Amino acid sequence: MRIKGFFAFITMLAAIVSSFAYLETNFAELFSRTSLGQMAKFAKGFLSPDFSHAHLSTIGWASLETLAMSAMGTLVAALLGMVLALPAAGRLGSLFKAFARLVLNALRAVPELVWAALMVLAAGLGPNAGTLALALHTAGVLGRLFAEALENTPAAPSEAIRLAGGGRIAAFTYGTLPNVWPQLLAYTLYRWENNIRMATILGFVGAGGLGQMLQISLSLFQLAQAATIILAVLILVLLVDAFSAWIRQRWISL
Template identity: 45%
Template sequence: MSTVLASAAVPPRDPQARRRAGTLLLALALLWPLLVLSEFKPWTLFEPGNLQVIGGFLSGFLPPAHSPEFLGQLLTATLETLAMATAGIALAFLLAVPLALLMTRALSVSRIGPGPGRWRGEAVRQLARSMLALLRAIPEVVWALLFVRALGLGPAAAVLALAISYGGMLGKVYAEILESTDTRPGRALLEAGSGRIAALLYGLLPGAGQELTSYTVYRWECAVRASVVMGFVGAGGLGQLMDQSTKMLNGGEASTILLTFLLLVFLADLLSVGLRKVLA
């Protein structure tokens, strides 16, 4: 009886404690040289001289600019940025969906059973995977610089850059989401003689629709931010307006633009929540 009470008084021991501690020590051992090489010294921000400089810089952002002329320019630039992001994501979606369907093993007819087309199907999936890797390997800013040289200044360069880069990202994640969901309904439809589109619509999308929608809206939000960055290389929109304000050392205009960025992120989050409720 005393043995039972003594064993009950001893708290249970985590069997994975040593492994977690070893993993943590290994991560710290690998991270420390990287922090040293990157010259990561956050404590320098709190030195008296640096705090004074930061305070003076931030004080220039107040109050935010609100003149009618600037707000008109801000509205035009915001609409241009939203148009670039939406058009780029739409083209990226059209590029990503066919490649994702080709790469998704759960929609492969050749994998149902042994047959001469099995190796051809695998070759097609590898080709689609390689194309998606190529599309997303080059950052969208680099694509924008190339298209600006070819098409000139304007939103068209940003739209094409987003379409190519985000097409690779969307296609890869779409395929992974479709693979991670319950693939048995889609497989059953294929084995019954259904086509890939029907297996996708009735077998895989009911379980993966919310996650696919959430990721697509998230990528649209990222495209809005990327459109702003590409404005610094001549693609127009909020980025170009921000570039002009910073070059003119107009902190009030810059703070108003930053508040607009924040508002766009909130709107994207509300859109994602609303779409997920609709698809629930």
Template identity: 55%
Template sequence: MSARPLPPAPPRRVSTWLLAGAIVALVVASFASLQLQWSAFFSPDALAVTTEFLAGFTPPETSPAFLRKTALAAAETLSMSAIGTLLAVAGGMALAIAGAGRLGKVQRVLARGLLNVLRSIPELVWASLLLVAAGLGPFAGTLALAAHTSGVLGRLFADALENADPHPEATLLTNGAAPAAAFLYATMPQTLPQMLSYTLYRWENNIRAAAVLGVVGAGGLGQMLKFHLSLFQMQNAATVIIAMLLLVALVDAASFALRRALTR
């Protein structure tokens, strides 16, 4: 029995070739305009200065008092990311319901616009703005994480709700169930695993962001790192960097394990 011939390849549209050409032209123009000096970057002088700079980080500071201080800052960073993510889940879910069009077309446009604004402003900019109102410390950093992440999670949650199968909820409504009950028992179970996966992934990102937010005075490991680097205390800064790496690795492993448990 002879094998069936393969179907012909779909024709390439002109728009596809135009888009590919525009991307290639953008990449070429980017390299041409940036004036990257690769030879200077890999020159012997640059390598010697870099080696000398990195040697200043060794050995890391391991005194008990400093390790205790670093552990407290790591706990503060972890708390900022966790509370910021929880606040973002609440805010994002509230906006996602309207953004999915469940409250009307006007509310959908307004909610989507607000979500675009929230996620378009980076965490560092949010922190710089909120530091004026809330003052230095982790409170401003937590609110900055919550504001930006609300925009990200709200968009993802809204898309998940829009893509959910509407038939189970319609069936419950036809049989006399209240709209809220139909939503909670028919639509939410479909989207909940996906929403939890999004939340855990954003929590991983917020750990890194919380460590960076301290650079602008939002507390945690980032504030410690900025302080010691500004005083050229490289060995202390090395300990803080190692704490950052360990914290991110720990949260990544915990988040990966939770996502695997949810998808089984």
């Protein structure tokens, strides 16, 4: 075991050294006086955020746009995911199950950035493209999670309602949904938290919001303005995380 561990360590060390050699990393140049001076100049400009009234006002509107993109995208994704989750869970037969799972796999296989680039071409620049991109990818993720939750839900309550004369809709509404609702809510809120971060990144391909402002500021080397935008992103993410945690505790406790 010691010999195997030694050879594993040597192999790992050789792989790391080979990686640095292949990438031609020059640490001497990285820590040279010129490089350190450039780093200090960058940090000085970046660590002096722009808190002017005009810039903060623009950031406020862009933050609302980013928040709306993430919320609308997650809401549409949750509705579409639930529609696809029902057949994906086998509620409508094996043929619909295979088709729904294929659609869900296709939706989540394409990253949000790729969806955003496609939606920018289809819908033009702005928050509409970002909302559609988030909705399509998140629908694939939530639909798969919802389907698994439905498959693991006990069937006895809904079957009891069916035996008592209730229809499929009543059996699902009163027999299945109350048991699976906390899971569905937790999955949706978790994806909303992720979509807040992703909505910022989508702005780099022209999908609007704080990300588009950040991309413009960085491309123009406006470091002070970019630092303020990053702070706004951080505050927005923290607020959404706290709000979603409060919602989860409130609904799950009920």
